[in-house]
Amino acid sequence: xxxxxxxxxxxxxxxxxxxxxxxxxxxxxxxxxxxxxxxxxxxxxxxxxxxxxxxxxxxxxxxxxxxxxxxxxxxxxxxxxxxxxxxxxxxxxxxxxxxxxxxxxxxxxxxxxxxxxxxxxxxxxxxxxxxxxxxxxxxxxxxxxxxxxxxxxxxxxxxxxxxxxxxxxxxxxxxxxxxxxxxxxxxxxxxxxxxxxxxxxxxxxxxxxxxxxxxxxxxxxxxxxxxxxxxxxxxxxxxxxxxxxxxxxxxxxxxxxxxxxxxxxxxxxxx
Amino acid sequence: xxxxxxxxxxxxxxxxxxxxxxxxxxxxxxxxxxxxxxxxxxxxxxxxxxxxxxxxxxxxxxxxxxxxxxxxxxxxxxxxxxxxxxxxxxxxxxxxxxxxxxxxxxxxxxxxxxx
Amino acid sequence: xxxxxxxxxxxxxxxxxxxxxxxxxxxxxxxxxxxxxxxxxxxxxxxxxxxxxxxxxxxxxxxxxxxxxxxxxxxxxxxxxxxxxxxxxxxxxxxxxxxxxxxxxx
Numbered sequence: 001x002x003x004x005x006x007x008x009x010x011x012x013x014x015x016x017x018x019x020x021x022x023x024x025x026x027x028x029x030x031x032x033x034x035x036x037x038x039x040x041x042x043x044x045x046x047x048x049x050x051x052x053x054x055x056x057x058x059x060x061x062x063x064x065x066x067x068x069x070x071x072x073x074x075x076x077x078x079x080x081x082x083x084x085x086x087x088x089x090x091x092x093x094x095x096x097x098x099x100x101x102x103x104x105x106x107x108x109x110x111x112x113x114x115x116x117x118x119x120x121x122x123x124x125x126x127x128x129x130x131x132x133x134x135x136x137x138x139x140x141x142x143x144x145x146x147x148x149x150x151x152x153x154x155x156x157x158x159x160x161x162x163x164x165x166x167x168x169x170x171x172x173x174x175x176x177x178x179x180x181x182x183x184x185x186x187x188x189x190x191x192x193x194x195x196x197x198x199x200x201x202x203x204x205x206x207x208x209x210x211x212x213x214x215x216x217x218x219x220x221x222x223x224x225x226x227x228x229x230x231x232x233x234x235x236x237x238x239x240x241x242x243x244x245x246x247x248x249x250x251x252x253x254x255x256x257x258x259x260x261x262x263x264x265x266x267x268x269x270x271x
Numbered sequence: 272x273x274x275x276x277x278x279x280x281x282x283x284x285x286x287x288x289x290x291x292x293x294x295x296x297x298x299x300x301x302x303x304x305x306x307x308x309x310x311x312x313x314x315x316x317x318x319x320x321x322x323x324x325x326x327x328x329x330x331x332x333x334x335x336x337x338x339x340x341x342x343x344x345x346x347x348x349x350x351x352x353x354x355x356x357x358x359x360x361x362x363x364x365x366x367x368x369x370x371x372x373x374x375x376x377x378x379x380x381x382x383x384x385x386x
Numbered sequence: 387x388x389x390x391x392x393x394x395x396x397x398x399x400x401x402x403x404x405x406x407x408x409x410x411x412x413x414x415x416x417x418x419x420x421x422x423x424x425x426x427x428x429x430x431x432x433x434x435x436x437x438x439x440x441x442x443x444x445x446x447x448x449x450x451x452x453x454x455x456x457x458x459x460x461x462x463x464x465x466x467x468x469x470x471x472x473x474x475x476x477x478x479x480x481x482x483x484x485x486x487x488x489x490x491x492x
Contacts, residue, residue, distance in 0.1 A: 025490075028490065175490060176484070176485025176488035177484065179442055180363070180368050180370060180474070181363040181370070182354065182364055182481065183361060183363070186490070191361065191491075195328050195329045196326075197316050197329060199325050237444065239441040239446065240443075247439050358484075367477070368477055
């Protein structure tokens, strides 16, 4: 009997360990960066890698001062939003609110719904056609929607056991080593953020989701957060996982939650 | 006639496909090429190494290796699988995961050991 | 004489294998068709990695390439590549156990 109780206590302890709540996770996360970069204000992490590196920041600001290379594409996304009747979907009646609401855990489907997933569903409903997941139209429209919420704060909620399970899966993915190079997302973007791989400065994971979809000079175009996931996985010599698959959505859910409280920004330029 | 030509060219293409990897393998990379090459060791991605351009700073500079690794085999073991000593390391297990061949691990070890 | 022949033959086959294996372990479990068993091991390992989102980038293309080599009659090279793919999947499987319980170190 005693053994049984110990076993049950042990199991519940383990379960408790695995699902630390989001607030305490984020507190520890922020604290890690605060210790690593004592001079960087929390709010500045919305600028991603530019919050850590003075040199590239001035370049970044110069680009923003002119006409950013993505401006036309985002404008086009706004026109497409209306053209394809996306404003008629309940989810997008108020575009700014839609950006803040997503990603969220849908109890009905027991799955995380990202902004792009909602866009894809709406697009199909309105046009009968499929929308991609990574670049082009979906990135333009999603960027325009996110622009409407610029200045508002990321506020992802993880409530209930099923939502917690999805979050935990995303969290384990983030910290787990994978691929032939045996690297975790956290290896670069937490433990080595601010350091250089060749000439590239590794961006901090805190603030990774404030400026998505992003414009990358390397892409010469816009791409969704999950487009970047695919590229990152490939760099680690792991097989890229389809954008908008359950595991990638759970990873995004975790990442967005870690950036809670940071301002959504329309400064989408990244190297 | 046309058929003959196309089948000849098909055979030639096939032959080229099979011969090419052999030739690529035959052309030996120097120790430095294996160490610096982006598609080989790419050690500069993370380490400063004297003589190498645009190094990263994720790992420590590769200097005074003889002092740091009096036993050369320890250096080789570190390159082959750094997780053996530190499971959390960001350094890829170059030998264990087959990123480099055993010979290439030797070449990198030799090159770094002179630094 | 017979003994000498056997020794010579086994030395020859071992050397040949060592050359093709590139230092990797021989995963052939003694089936009559060495390619069949090697590719089967690689494929089932890779499939298991895919199911838990832990597959490596090149394992799938290695399996494809090994099949092509085998079809072209280059059995030794095909077996070597299939073994390499299997080796990758084994390493990915070892990662899976660690990744499942991964979390922050702060």
